[in-house]
Each structure stands twice: as structure tokens, then as C-alpha cells.
Amino acid sequence: MGLHLTPEQTNAIRQKWIEQGRPKCNHSCIGKEYMYGAHSDYVCLSCGTMHTERSAFKTMK
Numbered sequence: 001m002g003l004h005l006t007p008e009q010t011n012a013i014r015q016k017w018i019e020q021g022r023p024k025c026n027h028s029c030i031g032k033e034y035m036y037g038a039h040s041d042y043v044c045l046s047c048g049t050m051h052t053e054r055s056a057f058k059t060m061k
């Protein structure tokens, strides 16, 4: 998966997830957020949760 997101896109994903009532998410689809062309964080494409380490998503339930 090499999807790159802007902070605006990350916010939109998170906002949509909140509007849907924060459904349970297993964070199976992870993208990368880029700010000013530099990689900043990993982002769940379903709920907008962010982590600095990709492996952190696997330990979340």
C-alpha cells in the first residue's frame, strides 16, 4: 500500500468516521500522511487514526 494523504484528507477521513458514529475499526488499510512533502505519520484509511509506527496498528483492538 503506497497511498499518500495530505493532512486535509486525513481530517476528512476522521470526520467521516466520527459522523458515522465511530464504528469499530480493525485498521486493515494503512496509508501515509505527507506534510510539506515529508512523511509524517501512518494513517488508517477507514477511521483516520494516526500513528508514528505502522506496527502500532496491529496491536490496537
Ligand SMILES: [Zn+2]
Binding pocket: 025, 026, 027, 028, 044, 045, 046, 047, 048, 049
Ligand atoms: Zn482504523
